[in-house]
Amino acid sequence: MSNNLVELKDVRKTFLASKTLFRSNKYVHALNGVSLEIKNGETLSIVGESGCGKSTLGRVINKLLDVDSGEVWFEDKNITNYATSQIRPFRNKMQMVFQDPYGSLNPRMKIKDIVAEPLLVHTDMSKKDRYNTVIELLETVGLNERHAQGYAHEFSGGQRQRIGIARALSVNPKLIIADEPVSALDVSIQAQVINIFKRLQRDFNLTYLFISHDLSVVEIISDRIGVMYLGYLVEITTKEELYKNPKHPYTQALLSAVPIADPSHKRNRIILKGDIPSPIDMPIGCPFNTRCMYAMEQCFKTMPQLVEVGSDHKVACHLNLS
Amino acid sequence: MTDKLLDVKNLKTEFHTDKGNLTAVNDVSFYVNNEEIVGLVGESGSGKSVTSLSLLRLLPENGEISEGEILLEGRNLREMNKKEIRSIRGSDIAIIFQDPMSSLNPVLRVGEQLMECTKLHLKYTNDQARKHAIDMIKRVGIPVPEDIMNRYPHQLSGGMSQRIMIAMAMSCNPKLLIADEPTTALDVTIQAQVMELMLELKEKNKIGVLLITHDLGVVAEMCDRVMVMYCGRIVEMADVNSLFKNPLHPYTKGLIASVPKIGRNSDVLPYISGRVPDLSQLPTGCKFAPRCSLAIDKCHIEEPKLIYVGENRQCRCHLVNERGENHEQ
Amino acid sequence: MKEIQYEDFKIESPFREFSRKFLKKKSAVISLAFLVFLLILVVFQPTPYDISAIDYDNILCEPNSDHLFGTDEYGRDVLSRIITGTRISLSVAIIAVTIGAIIGSILGIIAGYYGGLLESLIMRSCDVLFSFPGLLLAIGIVAIIGPGLTNVVIAISIYGIPTFTRIIRSSTLSIKELLYIEASKSIGVSDMRLLFKHIFPGTLPSLIVSYTMRMGTAIISAASLSFLGFGASPKNPDWGAMLSTGRDYIGVAPHMLFYPGLMIFLTVLAFNLLGDGLRDTLDPKLD
Numbered sequence: 001m002s003n004n005l006v007e008l009k010d011v012r013k014t015f016l017a018s019k020t021l022f023r024s025n026k027y028v029h030a031l032n033g034v035s036l037e038i039k040n041g042e043t044l045s046i047v048g049e050s051g052c053g054k055s056t057l058g059r060v061i062n063k064l065l066d067v068d069s070g071e072v073w074f075e076d077k078n079i080t081n082y083a084t085s086q087i088r089p090f091r092n093k094m095q096m097v098f099q100d101p102y103g104s105l106n107p108r109m110k111i112k113d114i115v116a117e118p119l120l121v122h123t124d125m126s127k128k129d130r131y132n133t134v135i136e137l138l139e140t141v142g143l144n145e146r147h148a149q150g151y152a153h154e155f156s157g158g159q160r161q162r163i164g165i166a167r168a169l170s171v172n173p174k175l176i177i178a179d180e181p182v183s184a185l186d187v188s189i190q191a192q193v194i195n196i197f198k199r200l201q202r203d204f205n206l207t208y209l210f211i212s213h214d215l216s217v218v219e220i221i222s223d224r225i226g227v228m229y230l231g232y233l234v235e236i237t238t239k240e241e242l243y244k245n246p247k248h249p250y251t252q253a254l255l256s257a258v259p260i261a262d263p264s265h266k267r268n269r270i271i272l273k274g275d276i277p278s279p280i281d282m283p284i285g286c287p288f289n290t291r292c293m294y295a296m297e298q299c300f301k302t303m304p305q306l307v308e309v310g311s312d313h314k315v316a317c318h319l320n321l322s
Numbered sequence: 323m324t325d326k327l328l329d330v331k332n333l334k335t336e337f338h339t340d341k342g343n344l345t346a347v348n349d350v351s352f353y354v355n356n357e358e359i360v361g362l363v364g365e366s367g368s369g370k371s372v373t374s375l376s377l378l379r380l381l382p383e384n385g386e387i388s389e390g391e392i393l394l395e396g397r398n399l400r401e402m403n404k405k406e407i408r409s410i411r412g413s414d415i416a417i418i419f420q421d422p423m424s425s426l427n428p429v430l431r432v433g434e435q436l437m438e439c440t441k442l443h444l445k446y447t448n449d450q451a452r453k454h455a456i457d458m459i460k461r462v463g464i465p466v467p468e469d470i471m472n473r474y475p476h477q478l479s480g481g482m483s484q485r486i487m488i489a490m491a492m493s494c495n496p497k498l499l500i501a502d503e504p505t506t507a508l509d510v511t512i513q514a515q516v517m518e519l520m521l522e523l524k525e526k527n528k529i530g531v532l533l534i535t536h537d538l539g540v541v542a543e544m545c546d547r548v549m550v551m552y553c554g555r556i557v558e559m560a561d562v563n564s565l566f567k568n569p570l571h572p573y574t575k576g577l578i579a580s581v582p583k584i585g586r587n588s589d590v591l592p593y594i595s596g597r598v599p600d601l602s603q604l605p606t607g608c609k610f611a612p613r614c615s616l617a618i619d620k621c622h623i624e625e626p627k628l629i630y631v632g633e634n635r636q637c638r639c640h641l642v643n644e645r646g647e648n649h650e651q
Numbered sequence: 652m653k654e655i656q657y658e659d660f661k662i663e664s665p666f667r668e669f670s671r672k673f674l675k676k677k678s679a680v681i682s683l684a685f686l687v688f689l690l691i692l693v694v695f696q697p698t699p700y701d702i703s704a705i706d707y708d709n710i711l712c713e714p715n716s717d718h719l720f721g722t723d724e725y726g727r728d729v730l731s732r733i734i735t736g737t738r739i740s741l742s743v744a745i746i747a748v749t750i751g752a753i754i755g756s757i758l759g760i761i762a763g764y765y766g767g768l769l770e771s772l773i774m775r776s777c778d779v780l781f782s783f784p785g786l787l788l789a790i791g792i793v794a795i796i797g798p799g800l801t802n803v804v805i806a807i808s809i810y811g812i813p814t815f816t817r818i819i820r821s822s823t824l825s826i827k828e829l830l831y832i833e834a835s836k837s838i839g840v841s842d843m844r845l846l847f848k849h850i851f852p853g854t855l856p857s858l859i860v861s862y863t864m865r866m867g868t869a870i871i872s873a874a875s876l877s878f879l880g881f882g883a884s885p886k887n888p889d890w891g892a893m894l895s896t897g898r899d900y901i902g903v904a905p906h907m908l909f910y911p912g913l914m915i916f917l918t919v920l921a922f923n924l925l926g927d928g929l930r931d932t933l934d935p936k937l938d
Contacts, residue, residue, distance in 0.1 A: 049509035049510065049511065049512075050480070050509055062837055064833065064836060064837055087839075088839045088841075089839075091837065091838060091839030092839065095837070095838065096834065096837040098830055098833075098834055100830055103829055103830035103831060104830040104831050104833075104834045105831055105834075106831045106835070106849055107831075108665065108852045108853065117835065117838055117840065118838045118839070121838060121839050121840055121841070121844075122839060151665060156597040156598070157366075158597060159597065164834075167834075167838070186365035186366055186536060186598075187365070187536065187538065187577060187580050187581055188365060188576060188577060188580045188593055188594035189365075189593075189597070190580070190582075190591075190593075191580040191582075191591035191592065191593030191594075192593045192595070194582075194591055195590055195591055195593065198590065213509065213510065214510075214582075215510075215584060216539075216581075216582040216583060216584050217582050219582065219584055220582050220591060243584060253511055254510060254511060255584065256514075257510040257511045257513065257514040258510055258539065258584060259513070259514075259517070259537065259539030259540045259542065259543045260539055260542060260543070260583065260584065261538035261539045261541070261542045261566065261578060261581045261583065262542055262566055262583070263542045263543070263562045263563050263566050264563065264566070264567070265542075269514060271511075271514050271515055271518055272511045272514075272515070275479040275481050275482060275512065276479070276509065276511075276512075340671075340672070340675065
């Protein structure tokens, strides 16, 4: 058995954008051949701006979405073509925590029922056992028995996110896919939730896929970080390497654009020109060529391959090839 | 006195709800000078957005300004009638909101919306307004303005629509710009562009800006002075450098400490425990006391006053107040 | 790790929250009280006279202390007949609307959740039903299957189905896009549980509101059918049938027309006001 919990091989996914009668249909290119692996016990973060395909990536792994081509491997099994009934038993090994703590909890169910739902689906525990497990889980995330009787709207954003985490934990998953789990929370609450994520990883030996747009949050939690742009993985490396030695011009720009809460901090900011191109009409060649200050002739012709440039450091950029 | 562009004194805003009267903004006093960016920072529910809506009297129906004065160059906005306040909106004070997509009318072309303001307030003719609008689009850094004029809002990207919103806000040469979370809905690289643009416009047009945000990073990079709000009250006011170097109020301290910083590489983030209390269940005494690790008995009984603790620096905390008095003795 | 526990954590069940808001809507509360009063009449039938007791001494009496609502052409007590009529009118409406709501909701939830050919089939059939003017459809159905109260119920149910199908389909469509549905899917919840535990409760608010509103329409339709002679036989004191008979005596005994008409008016108004009130309390957007 390899050390990889999840492996993606050249995964592609498009969505139909508009049906046209006389011309060919338009597609949103969400994932354009993404290959990566998530090792057991690590936290891999995927960073990128809106429309880069990072959320699609998470949903492809737990099969909420089917891929167009490529392969999804989980625990050394190719689950790409599993039907819904086949995938259901797998679902308890990979759970999701969503961005919006307000929308991801059913407003008409009590917290105890929300947290117990995975247990109901995946185990044949008695009602009493389920309830005890729920209380235990709520205590793990810093809530108590009294909260179990409440409804979602009575909780603050941070508390709701903790309920979401408790639900994800209930079936002892191996992998937790966290899609922007703290971006809807206030800063002081963000820190609470991140700390809970870190503690649970130690206590339950979890593997995380952490999807975020915020490079400063990602630094605290990740072991490795992948940067995505327009459906391509443009750089993936260890946390230390990424912050110290970013190779892709987009990663560099992204790092320099993060506002820093320290007015005495002076630096040269790279301000990118223009907007992110639409994932419907993708630029030819490197997707970043419309905004890249180093773009060369070749960048407008071919998409650079993701290649190893150092130990555990892969970049997709022509600059690093020459 | 008269050099203050906007001077807000003891502003109190209440909402009449089925849970009773809720005070969303309480005893808020501050000023904004010309050519100055003042930040108003707070978490959700701190009353920062209600403050900005109160300034322009754009509160929803159940909201009411119950006390205080809002002086724009000496004129009290609170005492103006509807017609007068309407002539202030958009011309003397402009506002940009968080979500550029929903602040533009989806059924009108961008150009028409841009021309509306100058036609209304400056009585421009169609041609003048069109020329001015094209000029404004150029100034916010969008190429091919003529093309943009004919587009509908859904054909613009998020960053582009926020630029259009800024162009719209700036088109009548306002004296004061209120920006309510102007970059929150944008991607980081686009946020950097918009921040740069706002700084540039402030320099060129010599306007005062009230920047409302929850993002301390944005504050640090843009503001001259900062006010921190909590539960509808200002808990600390200072210039940006002293605030970040030496925060006085425990809430400010906690807030600054809990911001993740690139390169700090710490393992566990400090955080403020608990949650912001509901407006209908505010604690007596200091509103931050239940979450404050330094709280003394007095904090739970008596609400501290906002007092000057240095030149141009205010803080609302019993501990700091006492230290200040000792210091004077 | 220690988290602060909150003493002020109060649990308000959705029902309690609902009643707190609902009790503030005065017209809806009065309407509800009126409908509850009607329900009591239906159950206990406190009729002062036998409804078929013919009394030739008191034919077409004006309202007086003996006969509060007067008497009809056979000297029967109008008040008693109206009280009995309440039972007929309300039960026709309740049965018909309930059948329509059940069938309509099932069709709507299936169309909304599964989509595709099934949805097109269901929704196009609804469009066909919708293209007839409502009452005409009911008359047509009764004309085919014959007059009588049971057939009136069937006609009104069929005519109510498409309304419920549309409403439930549209709320199913919006609910199935919500994040908590995706969250449940990611847990591995089965389709059936998803439909009945997660999606259906979400459609309940709009179902309750349209159910109430449809009650008003159904009462009018039932009365109209009886008025036209398709429904209850004139023997039975249905409100519509009473109106129909009363029409002949409009000059001499207007009370025969007035009281059944007033009852129809008040009942329909009560259902509509109640529906408005329910919509305002159940619609989260108006918070």
